[in-house]
Amino acid sequence: MTRRGVIAPALGTLMAACSPLGLLNSLGPRDGGARRVSRDLSYGDHPRQRFDLYAPDGPGPWPVLVFFYGGNWDSGERGLYAWAAQALAARGFVVAVPDYRLVPEAHFPAFVQDAARATARVGHVARDHGGDPGRLGVIGHSAGAYLAMMIALDRRYMTAAGAPDLIRAAAGLAGPYDFPPQDFPSTRAAFGQERNATLTQPVAFVRRDAPPIWLGHGTADTVVHDEDSILLDRGLRSAGASSTLTLYDGLNHVDMVTALSPLFRGKAPVLDDVTRFFQGALTRPVSPMS
Numbered sequence: 001m002t003r004r005g006v007i008a009p010a011l012g013t014l015m016a017a018c019s020p021l022g023l024l025n026s027l028g029p030r031d032g033g034a035r036r037v038s039r040d041l042s043y044g045d046h047p048r049q050r051f052d053l054y055a056p057d058g059p060g061p062w063p064v065l066v067f068f069y070g071g072n073w074d075s076g077e078r079g080l081y082a083w084a085a086q087a088l089a090a091r092g093f094v095v096a097v098p099d100y101r102l103v104p105e106a107h108f109p110a111f112v113q114d115a116a117r118a119t120a121r122v123g124h125v126a127r128d129h130g131g132d133p134g135r136l137g138v139i140g141h142s143a144g145a146y147l148a149m150m151i152a153l154d155r156r157y158m159t160a161a162g163a164p165d166l167i168r169a170a171a172g173l174a175g176p177y178d179f180p181p182q183d184f185p186s187t188r189a190a191f192g193q194e195r196n197a198t199l200t201q202p203v204a205f206v207r208r209d210a211p212p213i214w215l216g217h218g219t220a221d222t223v224v225h226d227e228d229s230i231l232l233d234r235g236l237r238s239a240g241a242s243s244t245l246t247l248y249d250g251l252n253h254v255d256m257v258t259a260l261s262p263l264f265r266g267k268a269p270v271l272d273d274v275t276r277f278f279q280g281a282l283t284r285p286v287s288p289m290s
Contacts, residue, residue, distance in 0.1 A: 060130030070142025094131030145175025218251025
């Protein structure tokens with residue numbers, strides 16, 4: 001590898017660490033009672049097909065969450081979201097944070113396939129870390145919320161990953177669920193190679209037997225308007241599915257994820273609402289741990 005090939009990734013890592021989320025991850029307060037219990041677990045051969053695991057202190061068994069971060073499907077890394085994973089883990093969940101392949105190297109449906117494969121792999125290893133894979137949910141912010149909803153609603157992805165019934169609940173924070181893929185540079189780059197735009201839209205896969213869904217959105221979001229969550233909630237309800245929509249007055253796009261941090265938690269009860277949803281949705285009898 002040339003010297004230039006070494007410097008470029010290092011510079012990218014440095015820039016990410018100096019970003020607002022990177023600074024929050026490095027300098028912000030963390031919730032106690034939880035910790036990272038494993039890192040760099042593999043769900044594929046690609047360098048980005050890896051995930052970290054966080055767990056509460058104590059033996060469990062705990063319900064399991066897979067958290068997908070956002071970033072326009074072209075940026076992001078799991079190490080910058082340890083604070084969010086720890087916040088959720090401190091509420092009594094084993095939490096996985098996967099990386100996934102990104103634009104321009106990958107395009108739809110590769111990153112959705114990665115989300116499904118990561119979730120299936122988490123289901124396989126959760127028991128080893130005090131988790132109960134029979135009580136597994138997915139959650140994401142922005143592009144990560146899109147991934148969570150796609151693999152929860154479109155049966156093809158989890159079926160292809162060998163775990164069609166694994167996801168028992170799903171939550172989305174400020175996600176894009178009903179958008180024209182050709183209208184924006186970021187969506188053209190991510191979805192432009194798919195001729196059938198309908199296949200890219202979570203709202204197209206609403207179904208009566210979908211797992212329980214929770215959607216949260218800020219009313220001041222100018223990146224992804226709250227209409228996306230309103231429309232998906234409306235579609236799910238019309239289909240007879242269980243859906244809960246919570247709109248947060250005055251919160252913007254980034255607020256919806258930073259509200260999970262102790263530093264910004266006073267802005268809105270996002271963490272409380274998500275915790276309450278998953279605690280209610282993931283109440284089935286605990287599966288055997290052997």
